[in-house]
Amino acid sequence: MAQETSHHRIVVVGTGFAGIGMAVRLKQAGYDDFVVLERADDVGGTWRDNTYPGCRCDVPSHLYSFSFAPNPDWSSTFSPQPEIEDYLRNVTDRFGVRRHIRFGRAVEEARWEDGQWRIRTSQGEFTAELLLSGMGPLAEPSYPELQGIESFEGEVFHSAEWNHDLDLSGRTVAVIGTGASAIQFVPAIQPEVEELRLFQRTAPWVMPRPDRSITEVEKAVFRRFPLVQKAFRAGIYWGRESMVLGFAKMPAIMKLAQKVAGKHLERQVRDPLLRARLTPDFTLGCKRVLISDDYYPAIVQPNVDVITDRIAEVTPSGIVTEDGVKHDVDTIIYGTGFRVTDLPVMDMVHGRDGVSLREAWSDGMAAHLGTAIAGFPNFFMLIGPNTGLGHSSMVFMIESQIAYILDALKTMDAEGLRQVEVRPEVQRAFVDGVRSSMRNTVWTRGGCTSWYLDSEGRNTTLWPSFTFRFRRLTRRFDSAEYQTLAM
Numbered sequence: 001m002a003q004e005t006s007h008h009r010i011v012v013v014g015t016g017f018a019g020i021g022m023a024v025r026l027k028q029a030g031y032d033d034f035v036v037l038e039r040a041d042d043v044g045g046t047w048r049d050n051t052y053p054g055c056r057c058d059v060p061s062h063l064y065s066f067s068f069a070p071n072p073d074w075s076s077t078f079s080p081q082p083e084i085e086d087y088l089r090n091v092t093d094r095f096g097v098r099r100h101i102r103f104g105r106a107v108e109e110a111r112w113e114d115g116q117w118r119i120r121t122s123q124g125e126f127t128a129e130l131l132l133s134g135m136g137p138l139a140e141p142s143y144p145e146l147q148g149i150e151s152f153e154g155e156v157f158h159s160a161e162w163n164h165d166l167d168l169s170g171r172t173v174a175v176i177g178t179g180a181s182a183i184q185f186v187p188a189i190q191p192e193v194e195e196l197r198l199f200q201r202t203a204p205w206v207m208p209r210p211d212r213s214i215t216e217v218e219k220a221v222f223r224r225f226p227l228v229q230k231a232f233r234a235g236i237y238w239g240r241e242s243m244v245l246g247f248a249k250m251p252a253i254m255k256l257a258q259k260v261a262g263k264h265l266e267r268q269v270r271d272p273l274l275r276a277r278l279t280p281d282f283t284l285g286c287k288r289v290l291i292s293d294d295y296y297p298a299i300v301q302p303n304v305d306v307i308t309d310r311i312a313e314v315t316p317s318g319i320v321t322e323d324g325v326k327h328d329v330d331t332i333i334y335g336t337g338f339r340v341t342d343l344p345v346m347d348m349v350h351g352r353d354g355v356s357l358r359e360a361w362s363d364g365m366a367a368h369l370g371t372a373i374a375g376f377p378n379f380f381m382l383i384g385p386n387t388g389l390g391h392s393s394m395v396f397m398i399e400s401q402i403a404y405i406l407d408a409l410k411t412m413d414a415e416g417l418r419q420v421e422v423r424p425e426v427q428r429a430f431v432d433g434v435r436s437s438m439r440n441t442v443w444t445r446g447g448c449t450s451w452y453l454d455s456e457g458r459n460t461t462l463w464p465s466f467t468f469r470f471r472r473l474t475r476r477f478d479s480a481e482y483q484t485l486a487m
Helices: 017-028 081-094 182-189 216-224 226-241 244-249 251-268 272-277 295-299 394-415 424-438 467-473
Strands: 005-013 034-038 101-103 107-113 116-121 124-133 155-158 172-176 195-199 304-307 311-315 318-321 326-328 331-334 379-381 417-422 482-486
Touching (some): 005 017, 379 394
Parallel strands (some): 005 034, 172 331
């Protein structure tokens, strides 16, 4: 393919919920000089890439969608992956943003040079006045360092890069990890495999999944009366917001939820020895709360062995644990999540004076409102530091950030500004406030180590309060908080 160089006012990176939502809102606001760079050949982000068996969302469907594009046709209260991917494709086409997308353009580097962003991709170079990152944290799989893994002679893959060509029937499979992905694909593959060895480092809390099919009558009502669906969405939203009281305000509340999870485990796992190994030793909520009705029933089956001893090494034909036991397997599937606090974008984006995001974040990921970063002019980050959620829909947070970025653009136009860069003291004050709010939350004091925390134990991932508070904070762009440069 021929290389290209083109200039646009705005370059957006990524076509998950963040990138597509940003593109739609830019278009609706009258901005047409923008492109969206996507490394793959279609839209969807994490919902395009994660196609493992059993993959679905753990946030209710009617909340995990754009407010401006309700979908009355969700098949169940918690959407399966193919429906979410189809939804994003539909939104892309319905709102006419596909023509702005440049597929097969993996961003390799972005540098602030001579008052503009220079973006090098796998297929040519782009320059832009503003760079908007929609590269989410659930994009790059995380692999554990296992001694001897290169010697393994069987099949190895990550849940986010599922090998659909491999027939698992009759195979002896090792699953490493018991997080949000594993509890979905383990029940899906358990009946198929000959034997399943589940390597559990830390037992997760698992809550019942209140899932059900949405009836045709309900769908018809939502189609004919959109306000009913809007009210339904609002009810889910406020129910989810109440969970913040337990996570961040009064962690003692989590003990009540923990009893529900404990009863769920007791009902589904009768063997007291196995139940003891599956009982977490931390407060519910400290790690991501998982929801499933079929995980426990799957792992009590006779062809499943739950192994809690740590992995010592991998051999050509299996896994050896620290107790010296050799577990023969012919397939290894990683359910080990993503690089959340070690984002690839940290090495990709270079701001003023060539400083990379990794260098700027030597004391932990930090951004004003999770969106703007000191030292990086005309750069805004969707799903940035401390915008993640443990209770509600990321789409709500994304839409809040999109509104803030649009107001920044309108302010730049109205005030004749060429550059905006958040003041370091403004960013510091915001980040200090977030870290202070985080101190007494269950994520910090719950007695666990989670992917929410960076290598120094700081929670630079989650928003420690109500999402409506974040929306209020991002409602208006204040140019006084920024160093600005006029046209």
